[in-house]
Amino acid sequence: MQASQPGFEVRQSVRDGRHTLLLSGELDLATVAGLETPVLDLCREGVSTVELDLSRLTFMDSTGLRAVLRAQELCAEHGCDFLVIPGSGQVLRLLELTGTIESLPLADAHPNRPAEVDQRGEPPPNEPDQP
Amino acid sequence: MRQARRFRCRAESVAGARHFVKDLLSEEPREIVEAAELMTSELATNCVRHAHSDFELAIHRSREEIRVEVSDHGQGQPVMRSPTPREQSGRGLRIVQELAEDWGITPSPNGKLVWFALPARTQTGEPLRTHAGERKSRSTASREQAPEQSHQPKQSHEADPGSHGAASSYVDLLEGHGKRGPFVAHSRIATLWRSRWSLKAYGTALY
Numbered sequence: 001m002q003a004s005q006p007g008f009e010v011r012q013s014v015r016d017g018r019h020t021l022l023l024s025g026e027l028d029l030a031t032v033a034g035l036e037t038p039v040l041d042l043c044r045e046g047v048s049t050v051e052l053d054l055s056r057l058t059f060m061d062s063t064g065l066r067a068v069l070r071a072q073e074l075c076a077e078h079g080c081d082f083l084v085i086p087g088s089g090q091v092l093r094l095l096e097l098t099g100t101i102e103s104l105p106l107a108d109a110h111p112n113r114p115a116e117v118d119q120r121g122e123p124p125p126n127e128p129d130q131p
Numbered sequence: 132m133r134q135a136r137r138f139r140c141r142a143e144s145v146a147g148a149r150h151f152v153k154d155l156l157s158e159e160p161r162e163i164v165e166a167a168e169l170m171t172s173e174l175a176t177n178c179v180r181h182a183h184s185d186f187e188l189a190i191h192r193s194r195e196e197i198r199v200e201v202s203d204h205g206q207g208q209p210v211m212r213s214p215t216p217r218e219q220s221g222r223g224l225r226i227v228q229e230l231a232e233d234w235g236i237t238p239s240p241n242g243k244l245v246w247f248a249l250p251a252r253t254q255t256g257e258p259l260r261t262h263a264g265e266r267k268s269r270s271t272a273s274r275e276q277a278p279e280q281s282h283q284p285k286q287s288h289e290a291d292p293g294s295h296g297a298a299s300s301y302v303d304l305l306e307g308h309g310k311r312g313p314f315v316a317h318s319r320i321a322t323l324w325r326s327r328w329s330l331k332a333y334g335t336a337l338y
Contacts, residue, residue, distance in 0.1 A: 007146060018234035028149075029176050059149070061172040063180075069219040090165055091135040097229055103216040 001029075007031060010038050018049040024056040027064030039071040043078035051107055055087030060094055072104065083107035099112050135189035140179050148175040148188050152199060155190050159197070163249050166230040167199060170247050173223040174201040177209055177245070184242065194230075197249045204242040 008031035011022045019042050027035065042050050052071060054060065058066075068084065075082035084104045086092040095101035136151055138144035152171045156164045171188065178186035182205020191198040211228060212221035227234050231247035 026146060026149075028142075028172055029145045029180060059168065059172075061145075061169055061176065062220075062226060063145075063172075063176050065222065066219045069217070073219070090169070093165075094169070094226075097226065098222050099216045101216075 008034055010034060012038065012042075013037065017047070018051055019047045020051040020053050022053045022056060024058075026059040027054075027057055027063075027067065028059065028061050029063045032063055032067040034076070035067045035071060037072055043074050043080050046078075047080060049083065050075050051083040053085040053087075054091045055085050057087070057091050058089075060091045062094075062098070065094060065098065065100060068104070069100065081105075133189055134194045135187055137185060137187045138178075140185045142179060142290060143188075144179060145175045145309055146171055148172070148186075148201075152186060152190065155192075156197065163197070163252070167197065167249055170227045170230055171199055171201070173226050174199075174245050174247075177201075177223055178203040178205065180243070181205065181209070182207065190253060193252055196247060197251050199248075200244055200246040202239065202242065202244040206242065208238070208243065209236065209245065209259065 008023070011024070013022065013072035021035075021038055023044075025031065025110060029034065039050060039052075050071070054068070057064075065122060066124050072082045072084075082105060086095055086101065086104075092101075093127045095104065136148075138148055147173045149168045152167050153164055156167055159167075175186065175188070178184050178201060182203045184203035184205045185202055186203040189200045189202075191200070198291060209224055211224040213225065214221040227245075227247055230249075232249055234245070234247035237244040237246070
């Protein structure tokens with residue numbers, strides 16, 4: 001599944017039951033609507049874990065942060081575990097500045113990024129582990 | 132030097148305003164550009180989402196200061212809130228309060244103007260950290276020059292015990308978090324961050 005708006009993209013991947021939404025681009029007033037739909041779809045599918053990978057976002061403001069907290073709320077309502085990968089850039093600094101990092105369950109980035117699901121819904125062949 | 136642009140009342144204008152600021156400040160240090168982008172995004176979002184108004188973005192640059200003004204035709208006044216970490220909204224103006232060297236709201240007959248100021252890199256290439264000691268005096272001067280403006284003083288800056296202290300200061304700030312509330316504590320942490328970024332940027336990193 002892939003949702004796309006100007007300046008913002010969501011790619012979904014899955015590994016070991018953990019569904020990861022990899023966000024890239026800028027998350028603000030114009031693009032937040034592109035986040036709630038895939039989160040809600042996963043919740044309704046009944047997946048066990050939804051993980052938001054924010055490490056490739058180039059910008060997020062308080063409106064984007066609100067959407068992340070809304071995603072956390074949706075997952076709680078549907079009984080899904082919720083994890084966030086904040087990355088190391090502007091998004092992390094925003095989470096720190098606002099104190100919200102303390103209420104978000106943070107996931108370490110995968111040693112090997114989960115295989116992306118392509119448009120046919122099939123994951124590509126596994127790549128050998130990196131040393 | 133003043134440069135300005137008008138934006139329509141639509142969600143895409145928020146990114147447009149942000150990119151306008153980023154382009155004009157391309158020679159400033161990264162942490163200054165990042166702070167200006169974030170604050171501009173917050174103020175532009177308020178225009179579109181709350182004031183439901185077209186807005187004008189103006190940037191005034193001097194040797195010492197970058198001043199960004201966002202004016203709209205909305206009648207309401209923005210209110211600064213203190214959300215808990217779990218609350219979903221109410222952070223826009225709080226972010227401006229935390230990151231700006233100075234800021235304020237000026238009502239106008241047709242709406243309002245919200246502005247913020249950041250230190251500019253000096254012509255001599257002086258490291259940004261030298262601005263920290265000047266912060267209070269410049270803020271005071273700014274207020275004296277604009278007494279008509281509604282202003283919320285940045286007490287956290289004036290209480291700043293010196294933002295380039297040892298690691299123990301950082302620990303103290305973290306430990307004090309619960310008592311002072313997240314934004315007060317993080318304001319001072321953000322000041323430490325700005326110091327760290329600028330030190331890194333100028334090749335004299337302490338971390």
